[in-house]
Amino acid sequence: MVIQILAIVVALGLLIFLAYRGYPVIIIAPIVTLLAVILSGGHLLPSYTETYMTFAANYIKAFFPIFLLGAVFGKVMEMSGAAASIAKTIVKSLGSKQAILAVVLACSALTYGGVSLFVVAFAVYPFAAAIFKEADIPKRLLPGTIALGAFTYTMDALPGTPQIQNIIPTNYFGTDTYAAPIMGIIGAIIVFTGGMLWLERRRKQAVANGEGYGDGHINEPESAEQQNLPNFWLSLVPLILVVAFNFAFSRSAISVKHWYDGSMLKETFNIADVSTVTSSWSLIVALAIGIIAAMLLNVGRIKVKLASGLTAAAMGSLLAIFNTASEVGFGNVVKTLPGFSVIQNWVFNASGNPLVSEAVAVNVLAGITGSASGGLSIALEVMGNHYLQVAESVGITPEMLHRIASMASGGMDTLPHNGAVITLLAITGLTHRQSYKDIFAITVLKTVTVFIIAFGTSLFI
Template sequence: MGLLGILVGLGLLVGLAYRGWSILLLAPAASLVAALFAGEPLLAHWTQTFMGAAARFVGQYVPLFLLGALFGKLMEDSGSVTAVANAITAGLGPSRTMLAVILAGALVTYGGVSLFVAFFVLAPMAQTMFQASGIPRRLMPAAIVLGTSTFTMSAMPGTPSIQNAIPMPFFGTTPFAAPGLGLIASAVMLVFGLWWLMREESVARRAGEAFGAGTLASARELAADDTLRERAIVAREFDPAEIGHGRPASEPHVLIAALPLALVILVNLTLSLIVLPRMDFSYLGDASWGGTSFAAVAGVWSVAVALASACAAVVALNRTRLPSLRETMDAGANASVLPVLSVASLVGFGAVVAAMPAFAVVRDAVLGIGGGPLVSLAASTNVLSALTGSASGGLTIALDTLGPTYLERATAIGLSPDLLHRVAVIGAGTLDSLPHNGAVISLLSVCGATHRDSYRDIVVVGIAGPIAALLVVILLGSMFGSF
């Protein structure tokens, strides 16, 4: 009965979430269903197990959600994201439209700009360029996905994405874990995805395919769709309802616009590899500081300081372009609230499931997958991210329930925690892009496209490419270790 309860609870969570029900309601309800079937105490699991795990997630990651959303909103309202994107597209020209859209998305997201902010800047730009170049509209979503939601989310060393931050407390790693493997994985995703999109562009040109009809969805239209919004806040760390708030400004010079993006990477790198490791944080082991360790918090600290520094830089460089600074900052802060609580609720559900006696069957099945801990870790993050429709939610559940076991097994055979980190993050960024994913649905709406026309290309660049990169990382990591 316990295993049946887990399956019923998971089915309710996935099915009703797809229909737009709030995760804040569904996750505790599904947890109680699992506990009820197992004959476990319901209220104790709700207030102690569920809320305890959710509170730990919030305590660890709310600074990153908050600062990431705030930085994205400041970059949007200052005109900085648009300035950077326009500079890249103007520099590459209409003959390299596809590459320009991809690189523009990659630069702004690797620099820390939230995904939904990037969507609303890149989609109008892509529409103008695709139409002028005679490229079908149906390829727009895939080009944006390749630039914003693949290698800059999971593989590039130092990326400030929340997905790259989640494994750090579990494995004691930094945002730059396994940098060589991360760069190789990034190259695989970029080259494979670009090859496919260029191939599709050539096929469309030979067939005489036109740009096609469609209307871009505005931020207000997206926010007005409650079902779409509920899916979106689980998929990414920005509430799309806040995109329409604030007052966008004229574009700054591209160097001013790009400086905060560079600052995120430079501060993150300096703190992670030079400054923090040389400081004495032995006091963190005291009970007054939660009995933690430097390794458990260093990665989160470096990303948080990097994002905070970048936020300050945007304000300092664009103060006259932000006539309503309080409104912009309020919108950025508010945009982080529902996403962090929604993902925390998914984590709470995972904690209750892991506490069920029947979960031992699931754990043994996952750990029994052949190929060692890397293959098992990749499989578990893939499946959980697919089921929850959230890379961050699926990744946290996998590491909350099985992370210590993976680390123990990897240590026993000499595998580096850095390798576990990179495999886990890339694994979470593959099957999270299934059709029910909120970011996918939102992007299609923003681009004026449909699943029927565009989803096949999203599958190739957003799922097949990352899976190929994941296999390469597992193979190289098994042969040569982390590098």
Template sequence: MIGLMVVFIALFLLIYLAYRGVSLLILTPALATFAVVASREGSALGSYTQIFMGGAGNFITLYFPIFLLGAVFGKLMEDSGSAQTLANGIIAKLGAGRAILAVVLSGAVMTYGGVSLFVVAFAVFPIAAALFRQANIPKRLIPATIALGAFTFTMTALPGTPSIQNAIPMPYFGTSPFAAPGLGVITALIMFGLGLMWLQYRARSLAAEGYGDHPDAEFSPNRELREKAAGEGFDLMELPVEQPAKDQPSFVVAVLPLITVIAVNLLFTFVVIPRMDTGFLALPLYGETDIEAVRGVWSVIVGLVCALLLLLAMNWRRLPGLKQTLDNGANASLVPIFNTASLVGFGAVIASLSAFLLIRDSVVTLGGDNPLISLAIAVNILAGMTGSASGGMSIALSTLGDTYLEMARVAGINPELLHRVTAVATGGLDTLPHNGAVITLLAIAGLTHRQAYFDLAMVAMLAPFISLIALITLGTLFGNF
């Protein structure tokens, strides 16, 4: 009983102190040590160096290339003007009459192609503000509109997305980024459709309110916002800086790197890697593993590298400060991956305590004979507690991944279905008010939780919940497809 209380106190302090802006790099090892000492189990120093750092280190070993390449890719898309061109092009094509759809699609196209959701938010907001003002749509719907395109179906449901939420399950389940493609597409359409219906309904019901009295001077990330974003766990390098006007790439030049990420990813997953001789992976030198454990990660890495090279080749003259851009992109990958790895280390320490056995036994029985339900609940709760989709997923899989894989084997469930349920389940409670992405998006828009959070939660929390239920129902009835 004391052990359970210690675990819940540690989790409560994690939620509260993270929301108050305490760095996860300091908070997670401190709370992990507190849990060990208060539980009177094991060695505090041993738990820190061997369990906490072991868990964090393994996560970094697996996923650092994806964090690094993704951050550099996003920064190059931003500094080359490609992100702005995409946003301008899609929104201009649809026009003010379809302002909500235009903003959602502009965010979706970029995030599905691998652009950081923070780069998307900074690129899209100024245009969205002008478009919503022109269409006389309430400004308080802008954060929800951006979130629907950038935080939801392209992050978790669409097969092939290079998001870290789609990459993390791959080594645990031996799957690829295209796991359960049919179910993923259906889930994404439900999420997109429900979110869009809600936003359009709200725009009609709030028509009398209009855009509101918001001056909306030309947006620039001021010092206060940059410091706030950094406090929420995002590297300052990920935020844009004011740049002189420059030649913008054409829409075709801007969109080609995004297409390349997905196309090369698909090609390597299903054509190139299956034809490779990968027997060498069984050697001790390569960790005595097999291709199923690394296939997905390899595909995403190659897809991002090819897209980076193409982006550089087509925008060389638009990147006079290329060295600085690459440095900023590389630096921007460090805080996110170390924050997530620290959460994984915290989870590893909690899992080493005897009280965790009681929690595990309770969680895995929640869905009865259907492990998909239990998995979805566990991931959602942990994502909500940590305020991080990737952090919650990583803790769940590092502590319970093998258990769910064995349960799925016994139940005859395809690991690809486990992958897709895990990914989609991260996109629910992670959007609670203390989520760093939520706080930063509201700060970009200059709005408060009271003004804009309700609609944001409807499209980024409720719609994914309903989509997750549909995914589990379809997967249970028809299996993986």
């Protein structure tokens, strides 16, 4: 049994190491998966074609429309200048005296409105750098500030957020994106407050030490003031439409679950419970409306570069979903191996509280894979049904499981090898040595918060 456990540990370690070194997950995930199968004495080809590929394909089937439409929406908002207009207006409205708060709120507005995290970082950076320079705040604090606004509470805690980390649990727990709103709002308040206190403390320390924005930085943006951007209020319209229609199609009288006859869905499409697809359907329609609105409001700005922009969005969405699906395939093969039962028992026995146990599992896997969506998908594919059964037996609702799982995915995911962290540092022209300390502080805060919420919730059950 020791060898079989080591087979899983070695395979997972190789996946992390090779991904960190820049090797494509799409290629290395099946290789390390088959290595684990060989070391465990399993059946090589059936494990690959019938388990790995089946679950990877199922994940793509379930989530590709959201990955694609989310990427297109973000790209259209970027090409039209709408994302930059929103960022610039919020940053400039609050001014240099509230520079950190302004950047956090600008990132939050875009992320909660459905713009992808990477687009947010690109859109906000020029204005964030300008206002940090005006306020003479060290540039090294900028990545942590953007991370707080884009990679935390608007990604996974606030109810209704259209980010994929809030969509994935709906397929496993039959919930929607507004699951456990009170838990999510409390968690968001803790993360926002704690993050702002940390960043302001760091700013005051820099002032006391006589440190300013600094000189000799690379990737400094051109003057943001000279950009001809669309009207702020018009730029907000697509974001508002996505949020509003996502809610309407999820929880109102016009919910997509009422659009089709239940017996027809079961007989023709094998959908036994329409609630398992309601969240995906509502977000698909909401994003489509947002894309159309963004294009119509800015036709003149995007028509020249629309073809190239859509191509870039499509390619980006394909890479993102195939990377995540590859990790899902890896997780589902691993759960069939003999050594996994020992690991599974360790995770389940980490706490008698299924919320805490779930938080441990998702956090660990998100940290190991360096991916919130990847770690979340593996954890729920492998252990989601178990958590659901245990939770229902002790009076914990699927909505609570959803919110804890979503928030836990945004915990240790931002370790140094995380792709979003590496991209953010590249955009800002800074290094791990200069800026990762603040990102790590936000990471610890996110992780602690989800356990506070999980333990706190258990006191009232």
